[in-house]
Amino acid sequence: MSRYPFADVEPRWQRFWEERRVFRTPDRSDKPKYYCLDMYPYPSAAGLHVGHIEGYTATDIVSRYKRMRGFNVMHPTGWDAFGLPAEQYAVRTGVHPAKTTADNIANFRRQMKRLGLSYDWDREVNTTDPAYYRWTQWIFLKLFERGLAYVAEVPVNWCPQLGTVLANEEIVDGKSEVGGFDVVRRPMRQWVLKITAYADRLLEDLKLVDWPESTLEMQRNWIGRSVGADVDFALDGHPGHVRIFTTRPDTLFGATYMVLAPEHPLVDVVTTPAQRAAVTAYGEAATRKSDLQRAELTKEKSGVFTGGHAINPANGEKLPVWIADYVLMSYGTGAIMAVPGHDQRDWEFARAFHLPIREVVTGGNVDEAAYVDLERGVAVNSTAPDRSFSIDGLEAARAIPKITEWLASRGQGRRAVNYRLRDWLFSRQRYWGEPFPIVWVDGEPVALPEELLPVRLPETDQFRPAGTGEKPEGPLAALREWVETTDPRSGRAARRETNTMPQWAGSCWYYLRFLDPENPDRIVDPESERYWMPVDLYVGGAEHAVLHLLYARFWHKVLFDIGVVSTPEPFMKLVHQGTILGEDSQKMSKSVGNVVGPDEVVDAFGADAVRLYEMFLGPLEASKPWNTNSVEGITRFLDRVWRLYVGEDDRLHVDESEPPAAALRVLHRTIQKVTEDLEALKFNTAIAQMMVFVNEATRLEARPRPLLEPFVLLLAPFAPHLAEELWRHLGHRESLAYAAWPAFDPALVVEDSVTVAVQVNGKLRATLELPRGVAEADARAAALADERVRRFVDGAEVRKVIFVPDKLVNLVLGAR
RNA sequence: GCCGGGAUGGCGGAAUGGUAGACGCAGCGGACUUAAAAUCCGCUGGGGGAAACCCCGUGCAGGUUCGAGUCCUGCUCCCGGCACCA
Numbered sequence: 009m010s011r012y013p014f015a016d017v018e019p020r021w022q023r024f025w026e027e028r029r030v031f032r033t034p035d036r037s038d039k040p041k042y043y044c045l046d047m048y049p050y051p052s053a054a055g056l057h058v059g060h061i062e063g064y065t066a067t068d069i070v071s072r073y074k075r076m077r078g079f080n081v082m083h084p085t086g087w088d089a090f091g092l093p094a095e096q097y098a099v100r101t102g103v104h105p106a107k108t109t110a111d112n113i114a115n116f117r118r119q120m121k122r123l124g125l126s127y128d129w130d131r132e133v134n135t136t137d138p139a140y141y142r143w144t145q146w147i148f149l150k151l152f153e154r155g156l157a158y159v160a161e162v163p164v165n166w167c168p169q170l171g172t173v174l175a176n177e178e179i180v181d182g183k184s185e186v187g188g189f190d191v192v193r194r195p196m197r198q199w200v201l202k203i204t205a206y207a208d209r210l211l212e213d214l215k216l217v218d219w220p221e222s223t224l225e226m227q228r229n230w231i232g233r234s235v236g237a238d239v240d241f242a243l244d245g246h247p248g249h250v251r252i253f254t255t256r257p258d259t260l261f262g263a264t265y266m267v268l269a270p271e272h273p274l275v276d277v278v279t280t281p282a283q284r285a286a287v288t289a290y291g292e293a294a295t296r297k298s299d300l301q302r303a304e305l306t307k308e309k310s311g312v313f314t315g316g317h318a319i320n321p322a323n324g325e326k327l328p329v330w331i332a333d334y335v336l337m338s339y340g341t342g343a344i345m346a347v348p349g350h351d352q353r354d355w356e357f358a359r360a361f362h363l364p365i366r367e368v369v370t371g372g373n374v375d376e377a378a379y380v381d382l383e384r385g386v387a388v389n390s391t392a393p394d395r396s397f398s399i400d401g402l403e404a405a406r407a408i409p410k411i412t413e414w415l416a417s418r419g420q421g422r423r424a425v426n427y428r429l430r431d432w433l434f435s436r437q438r439y440w441g442e443p444f445p446i447v448w449v450d451g452e453p454v455a456l457p458e459e460l461l462p463v464r465l466p467e468t469d470q471f472r473p474a475g476t477g478e479k480p481e482g483p484l485a486a487l488r489e490w491v492e493t494t495d496p497r498s499g500r501a502a503r504r505e506t507n508t509m510p511q512w513a514g515s516c517w518y519y520l521r522f523l524d525p526e527n528p529d530r531i532v533d534p535e536s537e538r539y540w541m542p543v544d545l546y547v548g549g550a551e552h553a554v555l556h557l558l559y560a561r562f563w564h565k566v567l568f569d570i571g572v573v574s575t576p577e578p579f580m581k582l583v584h585q586g587t588i589l590g591e592d593s594q595k596m597s598k599s600v601g602n603v604v605g606p607d608e609v610v611d612a613f614g615a616d617a618v619r620l621y622e623m624f625l626g627p628l629e630a631s632k633p634w635n636t637n638s639v640e641g642i643t644r645f646l647d648r649v650w651r652l653y654v655g656e657d658d659r660l661h662v663d664e665s666e667p668p669a670a671a672l673r674v675l676h677r678t679i680q681k682v683t684e685d686l687e688a689l690k691f692n693t694a695i696a697q698m699m700v701f702v703n704e705a706t707r708l709e710a711r712p713r714p715l716l717e718p719f720v721l722l723l724a725p726f727a728p729h730l731a732e733e734l735w736r737h738l739g740h741r742e743s744l745a746y747a748a749w750p751a752f753d754p755a756l757v758v759e760d761s762v763t764v765a766v767q768v769n770g771k772l773r774a775t776l777e778l779p780r781g782v783a784e785a786d787a788r789a790a791a792l793a794d795e796r797v798r799r800f801v802d803g804a805e806v807r808k809v810i811f812v813p814d815k816l817v818n819l820v821l822g823a824r
Numbered sequence: 825g826c827c828g829g830g831a832u833g834g835c836g837g838a839a840u841g842g843u844a845g846a847c848g849c850a851g852c853g854g855a856c857u858u859a860a861a862a863u864c865c866g867c868u869g870g871g872g873g874a875a876a877c878c879c880c881g882u883g884c885a886g887g888u889u890c891g892a893g894u895c896c897u898g899c900u901c902c903c904g905g906c907a908c909c910a
Binding site: 346630640697 | 836842
């Protein structure tokens, strides 16, 4: 029995596509454009895994389909090749990360080509290539020029084992995301990007994109915009005031104490001599704690009274000032007014330290729990002592603006907006990253001129972090000849910045470089940018829902502001492919031993089978387990397709007969279904319909060309090697990559007769074959004539008939 | 705790408020074969029945509707994210 000879066919077509540069994309064209982008991979030593294949196959199918629909399709890939694993490997083995990276890239490229992915390989980019990172550095200069990159002494997450600082997002459960090492907080001089300056636009412009709701929500939460008021509380016995942020200024009369973050600068001022020792001890303990340790203690509120007091601006009351680590220095002003009656955290703290709780909003019982409902309840006990002001009787929606205006008029407060989003910690004490285009002159950072870019990563064979535990520095700091330089503008002695950029940097703008990868003079040609942007479809893992996707949007908006890009958002439609689990429904992992590798399955079943199988598994977005048995099912399908066209003698046995009408209808329904499903990215149901077609076609005695030739084109995006081979067998000289997608005849997708469901009181009792377009009266008569229906009607009055044309007759009976 | 998504046969899954289970896997039966594999054909949610057919069935409990897997209310469990953000 002949089978699809994938081992022969697939490499042959891969060579054909490569040698003829079939998927080379012109920079511009009269055709409409379609930009179809994958999240490019980090080329790990492990090679591609079956999870990568899922997303890459999906975009490949869409790209091939769009080409056949007449689009000029941009479908590139490249390598996010800076990063920790190669550097960690270098520390262990001494093998230079550039070598490791090059080897891994070669392996990834080989594996991707084996899958028949139709990338334009002439547009490949590599973030570690100086010709690429030159432009990453260029963007940094633009950020620096605009005051969006600054140096700050900030408490950072220092990972001693990795010898580097990590962003909050790179820490999972208090451990480093890479390696799972301990992380401690420590103040350090760092580069920081002012992403908070774009918080509002990053939030607002989420309206412009077609993204999964869960991802939009995660970004909104990450940005965490909240509107409220800043309120100033005078210090008792000291000049100046402490400023707090609150979203509930309407509860100001309910404040019974205040809390400063332990690191707050006013702690020293307000602390009384009697409390100083306790305050200092608490503060020192808090700064030493890692975030994990702080989080672990959330169940028990802790804190210390400073001995000092502040004055409530609303009623002149003296409020005790405490410090507690449930107030974070990094959010708002690092200080709060505590309203235990109407805030859960304050309530717990007040309970623990026997502080008074006062009700200022009706509706709950503040002795039992904080009452935080914003919708219900009105203000009480909220009148100024001189009766000049009151919000009593008002619900929160009215009370908040009223008291905010009152405070503003007295210079004691103002409306304020705060974000959870923090500025982006942008430097790493690493070797394998982009060097900063910065030199230090007299303790000030100075931008290098653009003409001197790229600042190349210097050669070394020492990859261990330099410096000491107290003053950690990256490996570059040890390279004296490189570090010591002169400021090219002033000629004065200078030291190079020895930190490098984080891995996110290169991936913030790679989608732009694909459009013009060789350009030595500009980051991207403006005309190409205007033609291709934005990305029409972006597919990648949900793990990038906030980090990469937020950082890239930020840089894009900066580039928009300086006129480099023409669209406010880079990625119009975003889809996350689901995780491919192991055969045991567990996450694939080496330690569990359930990892399935692409090479082994392509060896065993061929690229087309693996592509088709992953798409047939279920919806693209869903997580689903791998099942090798089912791959064999797909192999059977491809073999059936092969035998439909090619006989035992290995020759085409398609004939020139007229296809039967019924078979032609199945073909046209299949064209319709596959087309619609491709537009909706529903690959699994498209494949199911192709199976239906093949089952029907297999039943026929003849092998009519008018039936079988269009089907090859439908199959082509999914199983391109098999389709090209059949297309050639059918006598075509050219690749089908740009053949016109078949159209369906609307008259041929409907049957002459329809199956009408007959219900009695909503329960299915019979189905009838009736002519399409049957009139209600006729359908009703046919239904009532049916024995199976009559039995249930049994002389009862038919009170009502629901008729859905060509679908259903529902006979509703009166009570008997 | 909060936010988002989900739960359908033995398994992966399919179903604009209108015949639940398309398609595939696994299983069973048949054809071909000396035999097996491969291939082709058929059956395959549960229960009852000799059959015609009947009853039950989409996580649980209600509701809306002529009609609910689909819409609404309240739960349970699973997955992802956030986690003292004032």
